[in-house]
Amino acid sequence: MSRQSLSKAHAKITELSWEPTFATPATRFGTDYTFEKAPKKDPLKQIMRSYFPMEEEKDNRVFGAMDGAIRGNMFRQVQERWMEWQKLFLSIIPFPEISAARAMPMAIDAVPNPEIHNGLAVQMIDEVRHSTIQMNLKKLYMNNYVDPAGFDISEKAFANNYAGTIGRQFGEGFITGDAITAANIYLTVVAETAFTNTLFVAMPDEAAANGDYLLPTVFHSVQSDESRHISNGYSILLMALADEDNRVLLERDLRYAWWNNHCVVDAAIGTFIEYGTKDRRKDRESYAEMWRRWIYDDYYRSYLIPLEKYGLTIPHDLVEEAWNRIYNKHYVHEVAQFFATGWPVNYWRIDPMTDVDFAWFEEKYPGWYNKYGKWWENYNRMRYPGRNKPIAFEPEADYQYPHRCWTCMVPALIREDMVTEKVDDQWRTYCSETCYWTDAVAFRPTYEGRETPNMGRLTGHREWETLHHNEDLAEIIQKLGYVRDDGKTLIPQPHLDLDDPKKLWTLDDVRGINFASPNVLLNQMSDADREAHVAEYKRGGPAGRPAKVAVA
Amino acid sequence: MVQTEVKPPTKERSFPKPVFTDAEAGALEFPSSTSRSYNYFKPAKLRATTYEDVTFDVQPDPDRHLSQGWIYGFANGPGGYPKDWTRLVSSDWHQWRDPNEEWEQTIYRRNSAVVRQISLNLENAKRAQAYSHWTPTWSRFIERNLGAWMHGENGLGLHVFTAVQRSAPTNMINNAVAVAAAHKLRFAQDLALFNLDLSESGIGFDGAVHKAVWQSDPVWQGVRENVELLTAAGDWGEALFATNVVYESLVGALFRSDLMMQVSARNGDYITPTIVGTGENDYARDGAASRTLFTMLAKDPEHGEANRAVLGEWLAHWVPISLNAARQLQPIWSQPLELVVTFADSLSTAKERLRTLLAEIGVASPKELDQ
Numbered sequence: 001m002s003r004q005s006l007s008k009a010h011a012k013i014t015e016l017s018w019e020p021t022f023a024t025p026a027t028r029f030g031t032d033y034t035f036e037k038a039p040k041k042d043p044l045k046q047i048m049r050s051y052f053p054m055e056e057e058k059d060n061r062v063f064g065a066m067d068g069a070i071r072g073n074m075f076r077q078v079q080e081r082w083m084e085w086q087k088l089f090l091s092i093i094p095f096p097e098i099s100a101a102r103a104m105p106m107a108i109d110a111v112p113n114p115e116i117h118n119g120l121a122v123q124m125i126d127e128v129r130h131s132t133i134q135m136n137l138k139k140l141y142m143n144n145y146v147d148p149a150g151f152d153i154s155e156k157a158f159a160n161n162y163a164g165t166i167g168r169q170f171g172e173g174f175i176t177g178d179a180i181t182a183a184n185i186y187l188t189v190v191a192e193t194a195f196t197n198t199l200f201v202a203m204p205d206e207a208a209a210n211g212d213y214l215l216p217t218v219f220h221s222v223q224s225d226e227s228r229h230i231s232n233g234y235s236i237l238l239m240a241l242a243d244e245d246n247r248v249l250l251e252r253d254l255r256y257a258w259w260n261n262h263c264v265v266d267a268a269i270g271t272f273i274e275y276g277t278k279d280r281r282k283d284r285e286s287y288a289e290m291w292r293r294w295i296y297d298d299y300y301r302s303y304l305i306p307l308e309k310y311g312l313t314i315p316h317d318l319v320e321e322a323w324n325r326i327y328n329k330h331y332v333h334e335v336a337q338f339f340a341t342g343w344p345v346n347y348w349r350i351d352p353m354t355d356v357d358f359a360w361f362e363e364k365y366p367g368w369y370n371k372y373g374k375w376w377e378n379y380n381r382m383r384y385p386g387r388n389k390p391i392a393f394e395p396e397a398d399y400q401y402p403h404r405c406w407t408c409m410v411p412a413l414i415r416e417d418m419v420t421e422k423v424d425d426q427w428r429t430y431c432s433e434t435c436y437w438t439d440a441v442a443f444r445p446t447y448e449g450r451e452t453p454n455m456g457r458l459t460g461h462r463e464w465e466t467l468h469h470n471e472d473l474a475e476i477i478q479k480l481g482y483v484r485d486d487g488k489t490l491i492p493q494p495h496l497d498l499d500d501p502k503k504l505w506t507l508d509d510v511r512g513i514n515f516a517s518p519n520v521l522l523n524q525m526s527d528a529d530r531e532a533h534v535a536e537y538k539r540g541g542p543a544g545r546p547a548k549v550a551v552a
Numbered sequence: 553m554v555q556t557e558v559k560p561p562t563k564e565r566s567f568p569k570p571v572f573t574d575a576e577a578g579a580l581e582f583p584s585s586t587s588r589s590y591n592y593f594k595p596a597k598l599r600a601t602t603y604e605d606v607t608f609d610v611q612p613d614p615d616r617h618l619s620q621g622w623i624y625g626f627a628n629g630p631g632g633y634p635k636d637w638t639r640l641v642s643s644d645w646h647q648w649r650d651p652n653e654e655w656e657q658t659i660y661r662r663n664s665a666v667v668r669q670i671s672l673n674l675e676n677a678k679r680a681q682a683y684s685h686w687t688p689t690w691s692r693f694i695e696r697n698l699g700a701w702m703h704g705e706n707g708l709g710l711h712v713f714t715a716v717q718r719s720a721p722t723n724m725i726n727n728a729v730a731v732a733a734a735h736k737l738r739f740a741q742d743l744a745l746f747n748l749d750l751s752e753s754g755i756g757f758d759g760a761v762h763k764a765v766w767q768s769d770p771v772w773q774g775v776r777e778n779v780e781l782l783t784a785a786g787d788w789g790e791a792l793f794a795t796n797v798v799y800e801s802l803v804g805a806l807f808r809s810d811l812m813m814q815v816s817a818r819n820g821d822y823i824t825p826t827i828v829g830t831g832e833n834d835y836a837r838d839g840a841a842s843r844t845l846f847t848m849l850a851k852d853p854e855h856g857e858a859n860r861a862v863l864g865e866w867l868a869h870w871v872p873i874s875l876n877a878a879r880q881l882q883p884i885w886s887q888p889l890e891l892v893v894t895f896a897d898s899l900s901t902a903k904e905r906l907r908t909l910l911a912e913i914g915v916a917s918p919k920e921l922d923q
């Protein structure tokens with residue numbers, strides 16, 4: 001269809017809307033934003049007649065590549081180190097995708113602009129596409145990769161695992177609470193516009209370097225829909241900016257959404273890219289370098305900063321602090337170490353790091369070895385059962401199990417930044433001041449003196465460890481279902497060696513180990529004990545090292 | 553002195569090297585090395601279909617595996633997909649499967665086929681100057697009535713089906729409803745673009761009058777009222793039932809199947825039925841999905857009786873609204889020059905269609921239907 005025909009066709013289909021007089025659509029999802037003064041902003045034009053064949057063509061390419069990968073024995077060349085992390089990633093990502101579909105009626109409810117409704121409805125169908133095409137990719141991995149365990153329990157494990165829950169924010173955050181906060185600022189303006197760059201572009205790049213060219217095939221196909229979604233989000237953002245009353249909410253939501261996306265997405269994707277790869281060429285971009293390019297330059301400088309001309313205050317401080325955490329405070333490395341510490345309650349295997357990895361990390365993140373080298377050497381040394389417990393329970397690993405952030409649910413790994421406060425009658429820990437602010441200030445029914453009755457709430461059993469406090473580790477793993485089909489061998493392993501059964505950990509190897517919740521223990525402490533504990537915790541780290549006893 | 557050309561050192565290209573890893577299925581035997589199916593749900597049949605594999609449990613549920621519960625809540629209630637967003641109750645919502653087994657591949661293949669079919673028909677019609685044979689009466693009929701109709705399809709797509717797919721407790725239901733939304737939107741747009749073609753065909757077709765007809769022609773106000781009331785239904789189960797069972801039987805199929813598909817050819821129009829027919833085909837699929845869902849609920853071993861009572865209440869409320877919409881359309885049955893069906897016959901067929909559908913679902917036909 002020519003551009004002229006498309007414009008004419010698009011103009012025609014906008015005639016389909018009308019002003020209702022008998023009844024107006026049910027408002028299922030409220031917002032505290034107002035759009036009374038908003039000019040109508042028209043997003044990218046898309047009509048179904050051109051949309052369906054376009055997507056079908058994209059699909060044909062994807063499915064052709066999948067056939068080719070099987071015929072070409074792609075799995076003889078994929079790196080297990082990489083593929084194991086896909087058990088986590090591909091268990092999470094179909095939920096955010098389908099949540100984005102579910103978010104569209106929330107935006108439609110909230111924004112009185114029929115021209116944008118069409119684009120949002122098309123996005124809904126895109127997201128159904130993304131979710132199911134990703135589930136299908138995972139099925140292909142399960143069928144063709146050497147170790148299907150973990151893929152086979154995928155969505156169950158996603159729903160009962162601590163890491164799955166961290167990822168679930170990137171999904172639940174799209175569909176709950178204030179409709180504009182969720183479906184526009186969090187989903188489209190921040191998650192899709194900024195962080196899909198690392199998710200769907202940077203990560204597939206790394207997959208290809210590890211012998212997996214199907215992840216790039218599927219995810220680049222997904223990413224090619226994102227420009228329309230970004231356009232939808234930008235149109236709504238400009239409409240919201242037209243009303244001065246929205247400004248304080250926009251600034252609140254940009255701070256929350258930016259910081260939460262950073263905490264969650266950088267934790268996960270940073271780990272997959274840095275610790276899932278075997279490609280240690282010195283000129284290969286690190287996650288920090290990719291982040292600087294894709295998010296700092298392409299998003300922050302080219303998209304966010306220009307919004308200042310509309311009088312919006314951009315969270316410069318949080319962008320800089322995210323960079324500071326990634327590059328100087330080694331956020332990704334702390335997270336990867338935590339994932340590896342928790343290996344017995346994962347549903348994927350984590351390959352130990354080698355000297356080649358150490359050298360690369362040192363090159364890209366100077367000082368890395370002094371912080372993390374010793375611990376990864378211990379991880380390697382403790383990788384087989386028999387001589388030691390899992391590393392999390394071995395004192396010589398010199399690692400203090402962390403408190404979990406009540407808001408982003410990634411642990412408070414940069415220990416000196418942890419905030420501890422009594423909120424809603426409970427002592428809670430937060431990884432940062434901004435996560436504390438999110439819970440205590442932003443997600444509340446009033447904000448800066450104005451009523452915000454539609455703002456969501458943080459709910460649920462937010463500290464995963466609480467569910468398993470004082471249980472035996474073997475019982476926890478069995479209850480979670482992370483056991484292989486012989487009824488005893490664990491799905492997770494701290495290595496990739498499947499060739500010898502003696503190297504594989506079983507339930508018997510982890511029986512008798514008590515698992516405790518840091519938050520439950522914190523709330524049981526006296527005020528004095530808690531203060532001392534928190535002070536000591538904040539003096540600990542990096543790399544989870546407990547604080548040294550102060551010398552008088 | 554002989555000058556030799558000094559070539560600059562060639563910079564070695566940097567790229568990841570292929571490595572033979574032998575990480576393919578079957579390379580080793582170990583516990584779970586053959587566990588190659590999603591094992592966290594029970595397929596409807598012996599083996600899971602691709603549709604089930606890519607759809608089941610993607611939307612988690614605290615009643616199944618979601619151990620930490622929903623981690624975001626609404627200001628006035630829990631987050632996620634609360635089961636009390638409809639009055640209908642199921643002993644296991646997850647039993648329901650979409651009979652059309654829609655997922656990414658089926659959605660695009662089928663709808664692209666429809667797009668191609670319509671495009672070819674429209675191209676051929678232009679080439680054959682098919683519209684030039686239309687009588688002015690038929691031309692007016694299409695510009696006013698099919699023009700008005702497309703608004704309703706679009707409204708239902710955007711404000712009923714798109715809205716409902718946020719609300720149901722399983723991914724199976726929500727995805728099926730999202731596909732129904734896509735159908736409605738595509739069909740409405742196809743009618744609008746047909747309208748555009750006609751207004752450019754040189755037959756004096758008024759491509760703008762449809763808005764005024766839909767907004768204020770008394771004949772169409774019953775349908776518009778019905779559609780707007782459907783968009784206002786807050787209970788997702790009620791919105792889906794009142795649309796796909798009641799409205800589509802009494803009004804949707806009445807207009808598309810019992811009128812347009814019957815009278816167009818007799819009036820020299822062989823294009824309209826091919827377009828309207830795709831909408832009918834969409835409904836045949838989406839209606840079947842709704843039928844099996846409400847059948848499951850009406851025959852639920854624990855809650856069937858209560859569900860049937862709720863469905864009965866909804867029928868008592870919505871049947872009169874849709875019958876009123878249908879009856880207000882009566883004058884258009886006498887507008888075409890060539891008439892092959894009477895309104896009474898068409899309405900009778902529509903009522904019978906609803907009675908049959910309700911019998912299949914397992915809910916009593918309401919007395920309002922006999923009026």
